[in-house]
Amino acid sequence: MVEEDTEIDCVLRPMNCEINLLSRSDGSTMFMQGDTTIVAGINGPMEVKSQKMAYDKLSIEVTYTPLTGPAKVDDRLIETYIRESCESAILVSLHPNTMICINLQEVQDSGGLLACAINASCLALINSGLSMKFTIAAVSCMIEKETGKIIMDPDNTQLKNAKAEFTYAFDSINKDIVCCHSVGRFSQSEFLASVDKCKQVSQFIFDFYREITKKYANTV
């Protein structure tokens, strides 16, 4: 991993986060990736309405609120991605007949919103102390139109020249693909190259999670 570090150093926009900032939530975080900012709060495990109850596992409800206006159809897709990704990370069978609510508020979007939202939910989950199988880290990247170069974690201005944009989420144990979303047309080799690169870079995010946990573990 050492030689790769020097090669792809600083490819991600600077990450920043504050955890446990909401006093009423069971777990919360404000996560920034560059200028893209999301506030996430988690409540639960708590009592569940009988409709949504699953007798063998924890049910997860995700509410994503965009910056302006009510939630639209587009946001349903983000919610689905987050719900299913988190469901794979949490040990859902430990808390049957209960549910957790993951609430996300977009604060600013300057590219890579889905990746930022997934990472924010993961940090909030870590903060909530819910039992998890692994942590997940989402990385976005794009392929530039003219050069065909892969740019990691692009912002809005870079995205204007994108031929294709990808968002991947990886698990922390084997770095396999948990979630995958793409925009634009691309070839198989471009796809595989981007997966490889994102997989390497995801380590930075996992390291960041550990750093944050270390920081807070020592103060408490």
Place this chain on the structure above:
Amino acid sequence: MEVSVGDVVMPGDSLKDIKSTKKEGKNERENVILGPGLRREGDKVYVCKAGILKRRDPAVYYVDSYQKRYIPSRGENVVGIVTQKSGDIYKVDVGASEQATLSYLAFEGATKKNRPDLQVGDVIYAKMLVASKDMEPELVCVDSQGKENELGVLSSDGMVFTCSLSLVRKLLNPECPLFRILGRNQAYELAAGMNGRIWIKARSVQETIAAANAILAAEYTVASEMQKLCARIEKTLLLVT
């Protein structure tokens, strides 16, 4: 990633060198006990909570993690609020996903005729008797000898406040000096529930609030600075009273 005792661990990390030590003179091996935050899958042990991995002799491993939401576990003492009386049971809110039940008969000296006098809204200190993920949690206010043993209704002139579960664990650790230092100059009564609720009663309202604040402030204070913290609070109190 492989981790060992004392490290900051993340969910998905696996534990290395968990050894069951052989005791001298005994043939069978010592059992390894996996505490909260750890789970076994095959012959590997995985971490499932973020925090600090700790070990206690002989071979108890657990993760010390931050948590706010209470998940019932058997044998823990909790502070709860009675929310409902129905038939032979009280419903008690302990801050978990479900309300806990408390039988009329689970009090010292209670019989079918001689029922305890509990009202909705009363605060009780009780022991978790049944805590299973598939069943309603059940509380009792007696120990196995049928004695009350400090459990039971807490008087209504105290105050209940909530805090994180890790703070309660920190306070109840015998090495934590806060309660001792706090008790040196002011008298107080306190019940700390593992569910992150603390009931406290001191001589006056001011003292109660001051002690509660001291406890909340202890979350981010190391043991060596607790003396200073308490001194400051006592000083303010003397000014007030």
Place this chain on the structure above:
Amino acid sequence: MDLQYKTIHPVKYLQDHLEQGIRPDGRKFLSFRPVSVNVSSIVQADSSAIFKLGDTSAVCGIKAELATPKADIPDHGYIVPNVELSPLCSPKFRPGPPSEQAQVLSKLIDIVLSNSRALDLKDLCICKNKLVWVLYCDILCLNYNGSVIDACIGAMIAALKTLTLPEINYNSETGVIVTHPENRKAFTVRTLPVSASFAIFEKQLLLVDPSDDEEDMSSTRFSIVMDDEEEICYIHKPGGIPISQNLLCKGLEMTKVRAKSIRSVINAAISTLNVNNIETNSPK
């Protein structure tokens, strides 16, 4: 006996089948269900198609309407895909406003359309800033038995491929619109994106074209959409257990083969339509 076993132990029922190397409906792990396509079966719509994937079936009807364009893209028409999962297709769905799954499906189809660039929205422009076509693609699932996204995309693409739009004369000064319903022009669809779905079970077992029961019990699912040039238009994996890259590659290879066969079925269905048209038109 079989039915009781399935009802009581649904998971074990499936596992026992998988251990024997076969799926409950008799397919091999990597065999797709047969596809059948029927185009222009609804006469009231501007174009329509029914797409059947085994017993999963979806019908798509396209209605073209005139509208003023959005101010920020004055020379683009727009296309509004909408998926309906009614209680008719599966007991999972209740009557009422569209379920979350239906909304997500609609959005996915919208993404596939814009990713693949199968349509040039400029083709829908009649007069810049004034008048454009809006294509309402209503997709109704008739029978929900897994891999619904494949059926929905198939139905919509087949319907789009057969879409004809009447000629419009628009006078930008007077604002008079004259329609010539006899003079219909075919609408160009540049490429045929085809979707294939997969389900993954424990130990990274890959099943193609899963049925509803298989989808429910699978550990994760993903879908791949590919166009004519074997470029990928969309890879959708919302979550579930982590899978290795190899498995995705295998999915990509399978999609290539599958896309070819589905395209030929769609093209065959469209060509029969042309033959019919010539036959009905010639005696006149």
